[in-house]
Structures are given as structure tokens and as C-alpha cells.
Amino acid sequence: MTGPALEVAGLRKTYTRDRRTLAVLDLERLSVADGEFMTIVGPSGCGKSTLLHILGGFVGADAGTIRVHGRDVVAPGPDRGMVFQEFALFPWRTVAGNVGWGLEVQGVPAAERAAIVDRHLELTGLVEFRNHLPGELSGGMKQRVALARVLAFDPEVLLMDEPFGALDAQTREAMQEELLRLWERTGKTIVFVTHDIEEAVYLGARVVVLTARPARIREEIAVDLPRPRDLGVRKSIALLDYRNRVGDLIRSEVMT
Ligand SMILES: Nc1ncnc2c1ncn2[C@@H]1O[C@H](COP(=O)(O)OP(=O)(O)OP(=O)(O)O)[C@@H](O)[C@H]1O
Ligand SMILES: [Mg+2]
Structure with a gap:
């Protein structure tokens, strides 16, 4: 497909509560290329x-x-799949049942559904856990189920809101690696929100830094770190430089 996967123009949002209005968003333009991994950070x-x-x-x-x-x-x-910080799995459905849920809703025939579910259990390393219930899984595994469920829809764009925010540091790193592998294999367009600056720089091809509310684009930073990203990249001075640059921008927003 040609052209950007996602284009936003003149987006504005205010919330009104108790007759007071709160301006939350004022995005003039945002464009995400097909297959791009874009991360968003902000105060x-x-x-x-x-x-x-x-x-x-x-x-x-x-x-x-x-x-x-x-x-x-x-x-x-x-066409858009959402992944949130809370896993939002159906607790009474098995792993395979959760992954196949959206396909059921769409009326995909059982045999085809089973094949898609199998492929996505494989892709996310969940084959052995297919008959487990969410309550029997660790946080990282639950988030993998949530990812597999969204990917099974085959969305054009993945929208992820702090998906690893509830995970401990080690699991979070492991999930970042898995997500990068999935992205490399599927070529999906990803928009990934995080408050973790290192995560934003490590994952993203471009980091969009938002201003304090109402959110505008403060700066878009192209992250020119090698791929595949690995431990060497994670520990590199180059990554630290990007991290400091993004951190300074956010700090300046918080202080003004
Ligand atoms: N449904 C709503 N009604 C009224 N105000 C809302 C609503 N949802 C969000 N807000 C307000 O809009 C502002 C932005 O909220 P939002 O959750 O988008 O911020 P965020 O950048 O995701 O925050 P965080 O970093 O904590 O995740 C906040 O001041 C919040 O109180
Ligand atoms: Mg939020």
C-alpha cells in the first residue's frame, strides 16, 4: 500500500465538566508511514x-x-487494533478462546478461525498455554494474549497505550524484544504511547514528543539507531543521547 497508514489533521478535543472546559488536544498534523513504528511520549x-x-x-x-x-x-x-495497559482479557475464556474472540464476533468460520488462532499462538509463544485461563498466567503472558488477540484481527494499525506499564522491568524488556520481533515479521504500523522515555527511544523509528495539555506536537525526533535493536543498542551511548534529548524536552514542558 502506498501513502501514509495513518493521517491526522486539525484534531481538537475539549472535555467539559461542571461547566468548565478543559482543552486536551490540539494536533495540527500527524502522519504515520505504512509499517512505521512510532512512539509517543509527553508529560x-x-x-x-x-x-x-x-x-x-x-x-x-x-x-x-x-x-x-x-x-x-x-x-x-x-482496521485499528487497540492494546491497553490493563489486559482486558475474558477471564472465563481460555487463551485460545481469547485470541479467537474477535474472529468469532466477525463470523469467521470455525476451521479458518482455528488456523488463525494457531498461527497467532505460535507467533506469540503461547502454544503450550492455549488451554489455560487468564488467571493462570503471568502479567507478561497476559499481555502476549492481548497482543495475539489484536493481531488475529489483522489490523492495519496497532494502537498501544502503555501496554507494558504494569509489568516489572525484566518482563517489560522481554516484551519489548517480542514486540520488535513481531513488528519485523508482520510489518504492522504501530503507534505506541509510553511514559518510559527509554522504551520510546528503543522501540521507535520516530519519537513524537507532546507538550503539556492541551497536547500539541513539541518535536518529532527520528531515531537513527541500528536495527535489529538488541542489547548493544539498549546500552549504547547513542541511545542515552536520544533519551536525554527527549527527557529534556519533557522536563521543559513540565516546568513551564
Ligand atoms: N472522559 C473524560 N472526561 C473529562 N476529562 C477527561 C476525560 N478523560 C480524560 N480527561 C482529562 O483529560 C486530560 C488528559 O487525559 P489523558 O488520560 O488523555 O492523559 P494521558 O496523557 O494519557 O495521561 P497519563 O500520562 O496519566 O496516562 C486529563 O486532565 C484528564 O483528567
Ligand atoms: Mg494515559
Whole structure:
């Protein structure tokens, strides 16, 4: 496919509560290339989750347009898959049942569904756990199930809101590696929100730094670190430089 996978223009959002309005978003332009891994960081409460919810079609904007491969989007759709910090799995369904849920809803025939589920259990290393219930899994595994469930839809764009925020440091690193492998294998377009600056730099081809509320684009930083990203990259001075640059931008937003 040609052209950007995701294009946002003139996006504005305010929340009104008790007759007071809160301006949350004011994004002039944001464009994500097909197959790009874009990460978004910004001060706490600046509007990152609101942005992702709007991109997902779960929350309406006051103004602006969102296009996925040139098509206007206003409602949730299978072209965009969301992954949140909370795993939001169905506790009464097995791992395989969770991964196949969206396909069931879409009315995909059982045999085809089973094949897709198998492929995605394989892709996320969950084959042995296919009959486990979510309550029997670790946090990292639950997040893998959530990822497999979204990927099974075959969305064009993955929207991820602090997906590893609830995980301990080691599991988080392992999940970052897995996500990069998945991205390399599937070529998906990913928009990934995090408050972890190192994570944003390590994963992203481009880091978008937002301002304090209402969120505008403060700066877009192309991350020119080698791929595949590995432990050498993780520990490199070059990564530290990017991390400091992004950190300084966010600190300056918090202080103003
Ligand atoms: N449904 C809502 N009604 C009113 N205000 C809301 C609503 N959702 C979010 N807000 C407000 O909008 C602002 C942005 O919230 P949002 O969750 O998008 O920020 P965030 O950048 O994701 O924050 P965090 O870094 O804590 O995840 C906050 O001030 C929040 O209180
Ligand atoms: Mg948030």
C-alpha cells in the first residue's frame, strides 16, 4: 500500500465538566508511514490516552480528520487494533478462546478461525498455554494474549497505550524484544504511547514528543539507531543521547 497508514489533521478535543472546559488536544498534523513504528511520549496527563482513544474511534473529536490508508474513520473498526495497559482479557475464556474472540464476533468460520488462532499462538509463544485461563498466567503472558488477540484481527494499525506499564522491568524488556520481533515479521504500523522515555527511544523509528495539555506536537525526533535493536543498542551511548534529548524536552514542558 502506498501513502501514509495513518493521517491526522486539525484534531481538537475539549472535555467539559461542571461547566468548565478543559482543552486536551490540539494536533495540527500527524502522519504515520505504512509499517512505521512510532512512539509517543509527553508529560503526565497531557492527553496521550485521549489521542489513542480518538484514533481508535472510541472517543469523538471536536474537530479534525483521521484517515487510515486514505479512508476517513469515525468509529472503531477492525482496521485499528487497540492494546491497553490493563489486559482486558475474558477471564472465563481460555487463551485460545481469547485470541479467537474477535474472529468469532466477525463470523469467521470455525476451521479458518482455528488456523488463525494457531498461527497467532505460535507467533506469540503461547502454544503450550492455549488451554489455560487468564488467571493462570503471568502479567507478561497476559499481555502476549492481548497482543495475539489484536493481531488475529489483522489490523492495519496497532494502537498501544502503555501496554507494558504494569509489568516489572525484566518482563517489560522481554516484551519489548517480542514486540520488535513481531513488528519485523508482520510489518504492522504501530503507534505506541509510553511514559518510559527509554522504551520510546528503543522501540521507535520516530519519537513524537507532546507538550503539556492541551497536547500539541513539541518535536518529532527520528531515531537513527541500528536495527535489529538488541542489547548493544539498549546500552549504547547513542541511545542515552536520544533519551536525554527527549527527557529534556519533557522536563521543559513540565516546568513551564
Ligand atoms: N472522559 C473524560 N472526561 C473529562 N476529562 C477527561 C476525560 N478523560 C480524560 N480527561 C482529562 O483529560 C486530560 C488528559 O487525559 P489523558 O488520560 O488523555 O492523559 P494521558 O496523557 O494519557 O495521561 P497519563 O500520562 O496519566 O496516562 C486529563 O486532565 C484528564 O483528567
Ligand atoms: Mg494515559
